[in-house]
Amino acid sequence: MKRQITKDNLLELLLHGTPKDLQDTIDTIHPADILDLIHEDPEHAKAVLNRLPDDILADIVEEEEDEDKYEILKQFSDNRQRNILDEMSSDEITDLIGELEEDEAENILNKMDVDDRDDVKKLLEFEPDSAGGIMTTEYIRIFAKNTVKDTLEFLQKNTDEETTYYLYVVDKNDVLKGVVSLRDIVTSPFDTPMLSITNPNVITIQYDEDQEQVAHKFEKYGFILMPVVDEENHMLGVIEFDDIMDVIQEENTEDIHHLGGVNKEERVDSTLKESFQSRIPWLIVNLFTAVLAAATVSMFETTISKVVALATVMPIVTGMGGNAGTQSLTIVVRGLSLGELTKENAMKILLKELGVGILSGIVIGSVVALGAMWMESNPIFGLVTGIAMFLNMILANLAGYFIPVILEKCHVDPALASGVFVTTVTDVMGFFLFLGLATMVLPFII
Amino acid sequence: MKRQITKDNLLELLLHGTPKDLQDTIDTIHPADILDLIHEDPEHAKAVLNRLPDDILADIVEEEEDEDKYEILKQFSDNRQRNILDEMSSDEITDLIGELEEDEAENILNKMDVDDRDDVKKLLEFEPDSAGGIMTTEYIRIFAKNTVKDTLEFLQKNTDEETTYYLYVVDKNDVLKGVVSLRDIVTSPFDTPMLSITNPNVITIQYDEDQEQVAHKFEKYGFILMPVVDEENHMLGVIEFDDIMDVIQEENTEDIHHLGGVNKEERVDSTLKESFQSRIPWLIVNLFTAVLAAATVSMFETTISKVVALATVMPIVTGMGGNAGTQSLTIVVRGLSLGELTKENAMKILLKELGVGILSGIVIGSVVALGAMWMESNPIFGLVTGIAMFLNMILANLAGYFIPVILEKCHVDPALASGVFVTTVTDVMGFFLFLGLATMVLPFII
Numbered sequence: 001m002k003r004q005i006t007k008d009n010l011l012e013l014l015l016h017g018t019p020k021d022l023q024d025t026i027d028t029i030h031p032a033d034i035l036d037l038i039h040e041d042p043e044h045a046k047a048v049l050n051r052l053p054d055d056i057l058a059d060i061v062e063e064e065e066d067e068d069k070y071e072i073l074k075q076f077s078d079n080r081q082r083n084i085l086d087e088m089s090s091d092e093i094t095d096l097i098g099e100l101e102e103d104e105a106e107n108i109l110n111k112m113d114v115d116d117r118d119d120v121k122k123l124l125e126f127e128p129d130s131a132g133g134i135m136t137t138e139y140i141r142i143f144a145k146n147t148v149k150d151t152l153e154f155l156q157k158n159t160d161e162e163t164t165y166y167l168y169v170v171d172k173n174d175v176l177k178g179v180v181s182l183r184d185i186v187t188s189p190f191d192t193p194m195l196s197i198t199n200p201n202v203i204t205i206q207y208d209e210d211q212e213q214v215a216h217k218f219e220k221y222g223f224i225l226m227p228v229v230d231e232e233n234h235m236l237g238v239i240e241f242d243d244i245m246d247v248i249q250e251e252n253t254e255d256i257h258h259l260g261g262v263n264k265e266e267r268v269d270s271t272l273k274e275s276f277q278s279r280i281p282w283l284i285v286n287l288f289t290a291v292l293a294a295a296t297v298s299m300f301e302t303t304i305s306k307v308v309a310l311a312t313v314m315p316i317v318t319g320m321g322g323n324a325g326t327q328s329l330t331i332v333v334r335g336l337s338l339g340e341l342t343k344e345n346a347m348k349i350l351l352k353e354l355g356v357g358i359l360s361g362i363v364i365g366s367v368v369a370l371g372a373m374w375m376e377s378n379p380i381f382g383l384v385t386g387i388a389m390f391l392n393m394i395l396a397n398l399a400g401y402f403i404p405v406i407l408e409k410c411h412v413d414p415a416l417a418s419g420v421f422v423t424t425v426t427d428v429m430g431f432f433l434f435l436g437l438a439t440m441v442l443p444f445i446i
Numbered sequence: 447m448k449r450q451i452t453k454d455n456l457l458e459l460l461l462h463g464t465p466k467d468l469q470d471t472i473d474t475i476h477p478a479d480i481l482d483l484i485h486e487d488p489e490h491a492k493a494v495l496n497r498l499p500d501d502i503l504a505d506i507v508e509e510e511e512d513e514d515k516y517e518i519l520k521q522f523s524d525n526r527q528r529n530i531l532d533e534m535s536s537d538e539i540t541d542l543i544g545e546l547e548e549d550e551a552e553n554i555l556n557k558m559d560v561d562d563r564d565d566v567k568k569l570l571e572f573e574p575d576s577a578g579g580i581m582t583t584e585y586i587r588i589f590a591k592n593t594v595k596d597t598l599e600f601l602q603k604n605t606d607e608e609t610t611y612y613l614y615v616v617d618k619n620d621v622l623k624g625v626v627s628l629r630d631i632v633t634s635p636f637d638t639p640m641l642s643i644t645n646p647n648v649i650t651i652q653y654d655e656d657q658e659q660v661a662h663k664f665e666k667y668g669f670i671l672m673p674v675v676d677e678e679n680h681m682l683g684v685i686e687f688d689d690i691m692d693v694i695q696e697e698n699t700e701d702i703h704h705l706g707g708v709n710k711e712e713r714v715d716s717t718l719k720e721s722f723q724s725r726i727p728w729l730i731v732n733l734f735t736a737v738l739a740a741a742t743v744s745m746f747e748t749t750i751s752k753v754v755a756l757a758t759v760m761p762i763v764t765g766m767g768g769n770a771g772t773q774s775l776t777i778v779v780r781g782l783s784l785g786e787l788t789k790e791n792a793m794k795i796l797l798k799e800l801g802v803g804i805l806s807g808i809v810i811g812s813v814v815a816l817g818a819m820w821m822e823s824n825p826i827f828g829l830v831t832g833i834a835m836f837l838n839m840i841l842a843n844l845a846g847y848f849i850p851v852i853l854e855k856c857h858v859d860p861a862l863a864s865g866v867f868v869t870t871v872t873d874v875m876g877f878f879l880f881l882g883l884a885t886m887v888l889p890f891i892i
Contacts, residue, residue: 004646028647032666152598152632159633165611165670182628186598187605200450201474219695220478222688224611224670241687242668245694249665252698253780259705260776261769268781269791272801279773279802283810286769290762291817298758298821304750311757312744315764315873316736323707323732327725330706334699335714345715355718356725364729371737427761 002028011037014048022051031059049075058087061096069096070104082111090116091136091243094123123237131214132207134247135228135237144169144178144198149190151180165224168235169198176202176227176235204229207236211247216339218244255337258415259330261286285420293318293427300435307445309376310438313368313385317434320364321392321426328353328400329418336408337415350401357397365390380444388434392426399425448474457483460494468497477505495521504533507542515542516550528557536562537582537689540569569683577660578653580693581674581683590615590624590644595636597626611670614681615644622648622673622681650675653682657693662785664690701783704861705776707732731866739764739873746881753891755822756884759814759831763880766810767838767872774799774846775864782854783861796847803843811836826890834880838872845871 003025005013010033013025034056038045049057049072057076061069061084073081073096085093085108093112097105097120109117119137126132140158142151155164167185169178178198188197203221205214205228217226218241228237254264263278270278297304297314304310332349335341341349365386373382403421404414438445449471451459456479459471480502484491495503495518503522507515507530519527519542531539531554539558543551543566555563565583572578586604588597601610613631615624624644634643649667651660651674663672664687674683700710709724716724743750743760750756778795781787787795811832819828849867850860884891 002642002644002646028645030649030667032668152636155632156635164629164632182632183610186601186610186628186632189602190598196448198448199474200448201476203476219688219691221476222478222691224687241670241691242665245665245668245687245691248691248694248698249784252694252702253784256698256702256705256780257776259702260772262773262776266777268777268784268787268795270798272798272805275777275798275802276805279770280806280809282773283766283769283806287762287766287810287813290765293765294758294762297761298755301754301758304757305754308747308751309744311750311754311760312740312747314757315743315761315877316733316740318761319736319739319869319873320729320733323729324725326706327708327728330703330708331712331714331721334702338695338699338714341714349714352716352718352721356721359718359722360726360729363726364733367730367733423765427765431761 005029007033010034011041011044011048014051015044023053026053026056031056031063035060035063046075054080054083055087057084062088062092066095067099070100073108078111081108085112086116089136089138090119090123091134091237093120094133097124098128126207129211130207131205131209131211131228131239132236134211134214134243135207135239137237139225139227139235139238140164140167141170141174141235142167142180142194144180144194146194147190148185148188148192148194148197151185151194152190166227166238168202168227168238169194170235174234176204176229176233178202179227202227204233205239206230212251212337214239215244215247215251219248251337254413255333255415258413259333259419261419282420286423289420289424289427292424293431296428296431297435300431300439303435303439303442306442307381307438309381310435313372313375314431314434316368317385317388317392318427318430320368320389321396321430322423324357324360324364324393325396325400325422325426326419328356328397329404329414329422330400332401332404333414333418336404341405346405353397353401354394357394360397361390361393364393376445378445380441381438384437384441384445385434388430388437391433392430395429396422396426451475453479456480457487457490457494460497461490469499472499472502477502477509481506481509492521500526500529501533503530508534508538512541513545516546519554524557527554531558532562535582535584536565536569537580537683539566540579543570544574572653575657576653577651577655577657577674577685578682580657580660580689581653581685583683585671585673585681585684586610586613587616587620587681588613588626588640590626590640592640593636594631594634594638594640594643597631597640598636612673612684614648614673614684615640616681620680622650622675622679624648625673648673650679651685652676658697658783660685661690661693661697665694697783700859701779701861704859704863705779705865707865728866732869735866735870735873738870739877742874742877743881746877746885749881749885749888752888753827753884755827756881759818759821760877760880762814763831763834763838764873764876766814766835767842767876768869770803770806770810770839771842771846771868771872772865774802774843775850775860775868776846778847778850779860779864782850787851792851799843799847800840803840806843807836807839810839822891824891826887827884830883830887830891831880834876834883837879838876841875842868842872 005025010029013022038048061072064072073084076084097108112120165182167180168176171177178200179202180194180198184197205217205226207228207230224241225238227235228239229235257264257266261282266275266278332341368389369382369386372385373379399422404418407414407417451471456475459468484494507518510518519530522530543554611628613626614622617623624646625648626640626644630643651663651672653674653676670687671684673681674685675681703710703712707728712721712724778787814835815828815832818831819825845868850864853860853863
């Protein structure tokens, strides 16, 4: 058995192990752990990288964040770069090139052999967020006329391809005809004809499907690998589950960021400039909302000047409406993302949101009414506060339902803009209802 | 090759196909698609289920949502239930039992054979959100003394186990010694000794690791399967990537829901009662914040009664502070979830947030100051508004950084409570700064 390596003696092996020791052991270490070590110990990084074989370097470049892949690659001579690129998968090279300036990209493409270059050029033409943009062209095609033993012998001779979990049966025009899982191959007797373990009912992905849709399919079926095809069922590539894990996290980050009013690209370790540019546009949009709400208040300045307590209570009415609206839109936006809000249950969910609005309106409205009544020793003041609160809670929940649903219909990301619209409704209507009602009953609350 | 089935003729096959046709074809259809059909066409559900073999029924029960698994199972006779349970994996039975009343759970356990029952009872003892709670006990143990060919022959005779992607080498005490990937088995010549393709540097998961940590490990390493061990490296079970996809979505939903002020369990299709119970506690917590903010305003009622325009402008100061604080906490909470905010970069990120607060404070503060000045034709009024806005933006960003970081240190989910605390700061301090400054310069703004 190969040598056991702990975290403590890994650096020792990488820096000072004999070439034979290194060669024997290196493929038992996950490249992500070597990459960690390089990040944690930058002074030894160059020495470590220089001692690694090309295929491991290719793995490490693939593990690295897209925007930093080139940093590692460009440390090597042109010749070495050629060898590393040769070991990398086409989707990873596409991701790398996607981050580069035009001349650097050209430079990388020129270092690739003709077939690989053609693959990458094709991949670069797909939308980066579509199935074509995340697939790789490395997968195993077979013809189904052989036995299991023949296939095993074929695989033993073709150890290059990484994505061996399923083998795809194609005809001579590359039209996808079936799939065989590696599990079936290893659990079937050697003389089993491949045809009898080939599944013709392949679940495929169209090259132009959005990556979020692709992620839903992986979640539904739990496959490790799914084939990407064109309209005529020609096999174009495969998508691996680990790329889909990244997609899921990316889509979730996008939703969370949009709900919080920041750009999807911002990261906690973005620079001051990036963060400021991510946030200031949303603050300016929100400023319009705030001014609209303030304009509503200013219509009632005469009323407020007569009953100053209105100024004390009014932020409660709008604030609580905003909270209820945010709750409602959070559930609706997440339901849309997960595909759980559908045409079939839309009406039921709308009625439920209305119901929650009425119930919360009764509870919060009553509490607020009693508080306001006690504060001003005036039942009419309490009643006005309670009614405005009750109505604003209902409006909040309706806005929290309708705004994301309508945005989704208009193909705008509901996570992106719902928050601003919902708080506009709850602020403007909250002030208007509360101060309007107060104005109507002014003689009784002065 | 087997028969090709489209979505249109699937129901036809399931209802009216000959037994032989059904038996030949059924394992080419993904159980998730059969489950979809049962959900879409409930009137045929019973007829379809009754015609399916036990192993397919087991797959369908496994595919179904945990809370609905028992609905399918209990349609069958006790004897049939026994056979279906026999085909299910231990982690899926554990999930099923987790949803049942005690007597129903007992009933299910009594229908299992002794070994499986012991496995499930052990799994039920682990925390549901820990590695032990999501692992399964079905995996393949091997001894490494054989060749590749011997191993293939062993696998051909042991086709029961589902999780074949890696084989685990254990000693006679079940201590984990190494791992062999199926890929290496199929690409190595038949006479290769297993020892030479066994990797002793196995990356393992401790049984008590939190599922979020486990998900991070899967994302880092991209494995299909990871082994779960105890403190002495005894092999306890394995976790599969598709269960981790569910964990990732669950954790993301939890963060999104907590940020929006609703319980993690609420779904868009929850009942009115569930939704109300999920939201009203958070509304009541927010009501305290709102009352605290109102109490701050009430301290300044005399000032407001003299300059009513303060009531118009004050919601802008607090509202914009709330927006900036939410932006900042969104980035920090997501950074904590993704593990991107670490001890090493904490100070840099704090300074960046401070910087964003100062810059946004200057921009938004200036705009608001000019607007207020123009509205009241009073430069001092504008100045007071601008300074309060500027200071509140800085406070907002500091609160957006510190509150989630401190909550995380106290082992409270930062997504859960940060929002309330941050808006408390921006509301109370916003009103206090603005009305306090206005009171200090009152003679100049009347």
